[in-house]
Amino acid sequence: MDLLNNKTAVITGGNSGIGYATAADFLAKGAKVLITGRKPEAVQQAAAALGGVDSFIADQGKTGDAQKLAAYVRDRYGKIDILFVNAGVAAIEPFTSVTEESFDTVMDINLKGAFFTVQHLLPLINEGGTIILLSSVNAYSGMPGASVYSASKAGLNSLGRTLSRELADRKIRVNVVNPGPVATPILEKAGVPKEAIDAERLAKVLPVGRIGQPEEIARLVSFLASDDASFITGAEYNIDGGINVHPLIG
Ligand SMILES: NC(=O)c1ccc[n+]([C@@H]2O[C@H](COP(=O)([O-])OP(=O)(O)OC[C@H]3O[C@@H](n4cnc5c(N)ncnc54)[C@H](OP(=O)(O)O)[C@@H]3O)[C@@H](O)[C@H]2O)c1
Structure with missing residues (x-):
């Protein structure tokens, strides 16, 4: 219950x-939580369902929004302890079909947006605070159709x-999930049709x-955000049901 007491995230x-499951887990573990998102209605609904979280509308694909988010956080909280950069979009598109526009859409949110979100919020992160970046096993896989997503x-x-x-000088730990x-x-x-997602084959x-549940990722993020992870920085954690281990035979 007290794992994240007195921490603002x-x-x-x-x-x-x-992101939603992590907000719920952070809350249950005692943190003060601010969630962001780009769709006002969806964000307000989520905040209401979570209960007791603050929310702010910010599109991670727009660096101006990261600046506005930082101004809001500074005025409202002064400092924060945990920054979880989770927002992201997927894209499944053969390499030869990728356009400059579709490339930019994914990169602007997943990489450029994440980069400048960290840069703008960094002055507000307390010494001893932590940043967690939500990546994917795709960062290391060669999944066809995921060239841009995986690169991001x-x-x-x-x-x-x-x-x-x-x-490190500011004692801010940074880890990737x-x-x-x-x-x-x-x-x-x-835009991937539901029937094209073969969860059984994947499982x-x-x-x-089986595939994972968001709550399982949330628990790892909460651990990394907590002081229990005080010796962990510069690390990456695969949390993937073992998909990264490919049997050569069998
Ligand atoms: N699910 C997986 O299998 C999986 C695997 C590996 C990594 N990931 C990563 O996990 C993270 C969370 O994804 P998820 O699976 O939980 O999917 P999700 O349910 O679609 O959640 C993604 C969240 O990011 C938000 N978002 C997307 N673009 C944004 C933008 N420009 N500005 C602000 N918010 C934005 C979404 O808002 P909207 O509702 O407005 O889209 C949503 O709240 C992503 O970075 C994803 O790449 C997911």
């Missing part, structure tokens, strides 16, 4: 999926490593025999 993309996530893993060194397939609406939002490839 900002979660980007907190109205759905992993690989950029985040790189950023996490660099920041863990650059922010790489989930495997998790039951959230992200693929449907990316068979996973040693645990």
Whole structure:
């Protein structure tokens, strides 16, 4: 219950999926929580359902919004302890079909937006605070159709490593979480029809025999955000039901 007592957290993309589950977990563990999102109605609904969280409308694809978010956080909280950069979009598109526009859409949110969200909020993070970047096992896989998405996530893993060194003087820990397939609406939002998402086939490839639940990712994020993880920085965690382990035979 007390794992995150007296900590203030900002979660980007907190109205759905992993961000929403993490907001609930942070709250249950005693943190003060601010969620962001780009759709006012969805964000307000999520905040109401969570109960007791603050919310702010900010599109992670617009660096101006990161500045506005930072101004809001400064005025309202002064300082924060936890920044969970979770907002992201998926894109499934063959390499040859990728346009400059579709490339920019994904990169602007997943990588550029994440980068400048951290940069604008950084002055507000307390010494001893922590940043967690939500990447994906795609950062290391060669999944067909995921060239832009995977590259955007690989950029985040790189950023996490660099920041863990650059922010060490301020005792800010920076870690990256790489989930495997998790039951959230992200693929449907990316236009992948529900019937094309073969969860059963996917589950068979996973040693645990099922895809993940957002709450399972949330618990790892809460641990990394807590002082129990005080010796952990510059690290990445696969949380993927074992999908990253490919048997050569069998
Ligand atoms: N689900 C998986 O299998 C999986 C696996 C590995 C990594 N991930 C990563 O996990 C993170 C969370 O995704 P999820 O699976 O929980 O999907 P989700 O339910 O769609 O949640 C994504 C969240 O990010 C928000 N978001 C997207 N673009 C945004 C923008 N421009 N500005 C502000 N908020 C924005 C979404 O808001 P809207 O509702 O407005 O879209 C939503 O709140 C993403 O970074 C994703 O890449 C997911």
